[in-house]
Amino acid sequence: MQWGNVIIQGVLIGGLYAMFAAGLSLIFGVMRLVNIAHGDLIVLAAYVALMVRQALGIDPLTSLILVTPIMAAIGYALQRGLLNRTLGDDLLPPLLVTFGLSVIIQNGLLELFTADSRRLQAGAIEIQTFQVAEGLWIGVLPFIQFAVAVIVIAALQSLFYRTPLGRAFRATSDDQAVAQLMGLDTRHVFAMAMALSLAVIAIAGVFLAVRANFDPAIGPARLIFGFEAVIIGGLGNMWGTLAGGIILGVSQAIGAQIDPGWQLLAGHIVFLAILAVRPQGLFPKVSG
């Protein structure tokens, strides 16, 4: 059953797209910042994983133990050192600064690693599959990746709604000045949010690196996938973002099945259609 397998693949890659999106919408939720360099940071994570692999020889999934804190630290420093200065009422500074950052990261990676395509080898697990039904197969690695995406989203929800840090995020997002009256150093809160976002990016980046060839220029496309997943799913709802990622993944898979050149186009068209017909997304959270 060929279409069944196509849809399964689409769903599974949707998990990866949802992870791209999760970091993006986390930051937007806490500080109304859209990080144009988001996709390039995912690619940066992939290269960090590459370096860790080259230095220590460990497999990609294990390397996450190092890559995640490294990226989180970069995120904290980035927010505290640079992006905190862009926050405010004006729309241009965060947009243009993160755009400049995107260009810097892309060209920096180009200088350091050249435009060669890379891939992280994960071993036998890359090609293993298991059968779920007559004629239906699921790749082990895509399945793990999807499962991790669901866990990450569940963890983020849990953090947001059940921990003091999550409380701090929500309070700071509601009212920065009063949050300070509670003893919260908002510079630190924002930096923690960015660190968390980059931790999620680290996981997404490693999975990206194992799954497909990567080079310094593929960042913007990841940003766009994450963005489309957020808009399709609806702002403010992490599970909606997962649904959005899945819809995007499935659309792309169906498009690719019809004609390989139509893969990306199919996804964009579904996105534009939803934007036209239901701009608030499919599962928006009613904002308070």
Place this chain on the structure above:
Amino acid sequence: MSRVQHATRSSQIGVALIAVALVVLALAPFWAERSTLRLLAEIFTFVALASLWNLLAGYAGLVSVGQQAFVGLGGYFLFALVVLLDVHPVAAIFFAGPVGALVAIPVAALVFRLRGAYFAIGTWVVAEVFRLLASQVSVLGGGSGISLPAGAVIAMAASRQMREFEIYWLALALTVLVLAAMVALLRSRHGLALTAIRDNELAAQSNGIDVWRIKFVVYVLTAFGTTMIGALIFLTKLRISPETAFSVNDWTAFVIFITVIGGIGRIEGPIIGTIVFFVLRQALADLGSFYMLMMGAVAIVVMLWAPKGLWGLIAERFGWQALPLQRHLLLVPKDSGARS
């Protein structure tokens, strides 16, 4: 009766200087080398593109990172008319404008549903869609692109030299047109509304300005200009492909850096920015991606510490303006005998 005066002493000097510069530039084919002519034409197109982006972002508050959609649209439209319908290339440039405006209408209807940075990414998605669609059009070369047929090239002018003069004058003329149109717009009532939106959108809206409509009109007009410039750019290049036509780097990143460094929200900004950009490029010619990296870093530094750009710094320090855009209300004194 009171009237609004736009000029100041510095703008009078500015206009005079610009007039002199225009005459000199118009005569460039007679005093400049071929390579200089090419460089100048490139400078003109970037001034035009950056000015249009500035109108969109600096005045209407619409930050688009997808204007390459219209640059590429202009290029492909020109190639389509020339290759498929045998239209004269120069005529095709002027048809490109209205086509760009028409395409911009449904695009705007879609992307205006998004706000702020999400709007920006939305415009990027649209550009990507255009790029992917262009790759599918095999008649125009599909993914690898197509060159302008020799016949059309020759139809432009008898000799190569004349052709290059023609393209140069076209570039100069188009850029002057774009800038003149912008000045006219900004001096008009609508321009006052735009400046109000630039300074404080919420306040502008509370004062009864139909912000949405103005933004829509500005978006469509900008697309008009950008598409024409795109057609000219690819006529000059004589070859088009989806990668080059819709390149974010060439048509958006450079444009944004130019405008940020020169000064957003002022009409002189992109002019200054383009000059700085090209001076740097000539000086740092062979640094490739390191050059882009530096431009990004400079843009960030400027955005954070000199958000009004180079021209902003100069204008505020000295109170200059190069073009007569200020609004100074001249009140007629009561006892001057004026009838009312």
Place this chain on the structure above:
Amino acid sequence: MSDPLLEVRGIDVFYGDFQALFGVLLCVNAGEVVTVIGANGAGKSTLLKSIAGLMPLGRGDILFDGARISAAAAFDVVKRGIALVPEGRRLFPSLTVEENLLIGGQSRRPGPWTLKRVYELFPMLAERRRLPAPALSGGQQQMAAIARALMSNPRLLLCDEISLGLAPIVVRDIYARLPAIVAEGLSLIVVEQDIAQALKAARQVYCLQEGRIALQGQAGELTRESISAAYFGV
């Protein structure tokens, strides 16, 4: 005679070019209730925000417990023991009542005010602890805002117009709980437009008029006429 808990020494405060406070002098002793009254726009909120660290000082100093806090950031000021109940309540709309209280305790200062103690003082909050903050009535929100500030175990509580927009019976109910707060050792600055309530609660009275202290004295000793004159600047 021990040093005052809070000393505001001749502060000037500006909003851009506009000067809101002119050389304001104020003292609060430990365990005291001070009220600052004045008309709309007199600068009362500005004064409290400056003490709380939300606004920078143009000139002058603020000392708390002998230490200079003039340049301290707001989150720092809370940690030292000053809590502000902001004008308009300003509970966090995304948080429940209990979460609002918990985040009030973010600074983790030691002291008697725990969730349990706060619920004893405001039982209606305990009944509604899981509701989102916006679901509460105006009076309940005001109590929640006060409770949230108490959770930081302050030594000085700043109350900015807690009667604003509330029915008189509700206002009386709120003010009835202040003595219990003072009994735990807190000092209070109560900023009010409603003079009657303020004079009943406080011992020291300051009247602000267009950014200047126009009158100062003990609540029992000042006459209605002198207060009116100072209030309206007549």
